[in-house]
Amino acid sequence: MYCYNRPSVALQDYPTVRTAADLAEAIERSIRQGSFAAGEPLPPIRQLAEQVGLSAGTVASAYRVLNTRGLTASDRRRGTWVRELRKEDLAPVRQAIPVPAGVVDCSSGNPDPRLLPDPVPAVAGLAYEPAMYGSPVAHPGFIAESRRRLKRDGVPAEHATVTFGALDGIARMLASNLAPGDRVALEDPGWAALIDLVERLGYTAVPTAVDPEGPTTDGVWQSLAAGAKAIVVTARAQNPTGAAISKRRAGELREVFSRYPGRLVIEDDHACGLAEVALHPVVGPTGRYGFLRSLAKGYGPDLRLAVAAGDATTVARLESSVIAGAGWVSHLVQQLALALWQDPAVSSQLAAASSLYRQRRAALCAELAARGIDVAAPTGLNVWIPVGDEATAVSALLARGWLVAPGGRFRMVSGPAIRVTTAALDTDRAAECATAIAEASAAAASKGRHSGSGG
Ligand SMILES: Cc1ncc(COP(=O)(O)O)c(C=O)c1O
Numbered sequence: 001m002y003c004y005n006r007p008s009v010a011l012q013d014y015p016t017v018r019t020a021a022d023l024a025e026a027i028e029r030s031i032r033q034g035s036f037a038a039g040e041p042l043p044p045i046r047q048l049a050e051q052v053g054l055s056a057g058t059v060a061s062a063y064r065v066l067n068t069r070g071l072t073a074s075d076r077r078r079g080t081w082v083r084e085l086r087k088e089d090l091a092p093v094r095q096a097i098p099v100p101a102g103v104v105d106c107s108s109g110n111p112d113p114r115l116l117p118d119p120v121p122a123v124a125g126l127a128y129e130p131a132m133y134g135s136p137v138a139h140p141g142f143i144a145e146s147r148r149r150l151k152r153d154g155v156p157a158e159h160a161t162v163t164f165g166a167l168d169g170i171a172r173m174l175a176s177n178l179a180p181g182d183r184v185a186l187e188d189p190g191w192a193a194l195i196d197l198v199e200r201l202g203y204t205a206v207p208t209a210v211d212p213e214g215p216t217t218d219g220v221w222q223s224l225a226a227g228a229k230a231i232v233v234t235a236r237a238q239n240p241t242g243a244a245i246s247k248r249r250a251g252e253l254r255e256v257f258s259r260y261p262g263r264l265v266i267e268d269d270h271a272c273g274l275a276e277v278a279l280h281p282v283v284g285p286t287g288r289y290g291f292l293r294s295l296a297k298g299y300g301p302d303l304r305l306a307v308a309a310g311d312a313t314t315v316a317r318l319e320s321s322v323i324a325g326a327g328w329v330s331h332l333v334q335q336l337a338l339a340l341w342q343d344p345a346v347s348s349q350l351a352a353a354s355s356l357y358r359q360r361r362a363a364l365c366a367e368l369a370a371r372g373i374d375v376a377a378p379t380g381l382n383v384w385i386p387v388g389d390e391a392t393a394v395s396a397l398l399a400r401g402w403l404v405a406p407g408g409r410f411r412m413v414s415g416p417a418i419r420v421t422t423a424a425l426d427t428d429r430a431a432e433c434a435t436a437i438a439e440a441s442a443a444a445a446s447k448g449r450h451s452g453s454g455g
Helices: 020-032 045-052 056-068 119-124 140-152 166-175 192-200 217-225 247-258 312-324 331-342 344-370 390-399 427-451
Strands: 072-075 079-082 104-106 159-163 183-188 204-211 230-234 264-269 288-294 306-310 382-386 402-406 417-421
Touching: 020 056, 045 056, 056 072, 056 079, 104 417, 104 427, 119 331, 140 159, 140 288, 140 306, 140 331, 159 166, 159 312, 166 192, 166 230, 166 264, 166 288, 166 306, 166 312, 183 192, 183 217, 192 204, 204 217, 217 230, 217 247, 288 312, 306 312, 331 344, 344 382, 344 427, 390 402, 390 417, 390 427, 402 427, 417 427
Parallel strands: 104 402, 183 204, 183 230, 230 264, 264 288
Antiparallel strands: 072 079, 159 306, 288 306, 382 417, 402 417
């Protein structure tokens, strides 16, 4: 059994610890200063209580606070231990990587700003009805049209509201349904900001395998059997792999979900307006679910708007969490989104954008295949390319004038890779980019073999 020898939790520089909040803050400071190794246990509750002269209940509350902040995790067997703090825990994961002059940025995951509809004429043409304190969260016209569109796509949308984007909706659904420490199944590889969020909120991420048809049936089965209370799946344009849930896979997943009533299933459909393939929704069978449709990719991340449908309880909890804070989601933005949806010129512009995204992705995949690198990227803005060693691949590409994202931010137990955002990569540069990737990948393969990090 592990014997805890550390003389104190670096409390000597924080002598006035009287409450759980003080204690949590003192320990948090030690963790952030690097006084604990990843995985290192905190002292057993009773031992620390004695050491600092507080009750065991106060120490237990402090540990709960640390779990909620995503700094530690607990279970009955191991007690409480320090999580691995990635540099993103200190600097937000979503900050863009700085792009050196002369380098092509394929790292951001962003849509091509040149392909976003211009909101200004739409704003000028609005018969604007401003929201006032006490207004509903959702603008009635926007939510009615959203529900109509969701139903048309087979999503149960009797209850629906709006949130400040997909991630905001996911965070609120998790927080209002789970307890700190609960397990949340996430796609692996998957969306970096989501993995980060789940850890920060103090849940335990359970990696769930993905293939081009979506989260694998076995993977989902195993995650739910391992006790995941919630699962987040991506409908299409999965980030980073481009997977899209096929009709067959949706049927299998629905069958698995029907065996787990009460588990929260969240489906993220973030490429609204750019849908390259039909939607095959998986939400519903557990009775507890949320379906989020974000406008970020087609209409622009700055709209900060997602439609959230779900069962009555999930939607009610979501709405009360918005009401308790911001009160409502900007009705100006919702009316703008409605106007953009209803403008046939915008729809054709988005159809053209969607086809360009497909061409850009396909051009890179074809050039990679010609160089012996076979990758599937069925939909979306990115191509995910397995490599032997990520750091070597990223720096070799940078030396050749290409900035790509290292895969580490997007994965838990799956193998090393790089993510190349093709959204703004003009097709006439695909060959050049593929050559650089092939060379970098060769360098990374030998490094991976020597360091044993391949596979
Ligand atoms: C998988 C996935 N879902 C959703 C989003 C958009 O989320 P939001 O609406 O919070 O901007 C992104 C953005 O990168 C994403 O990659």
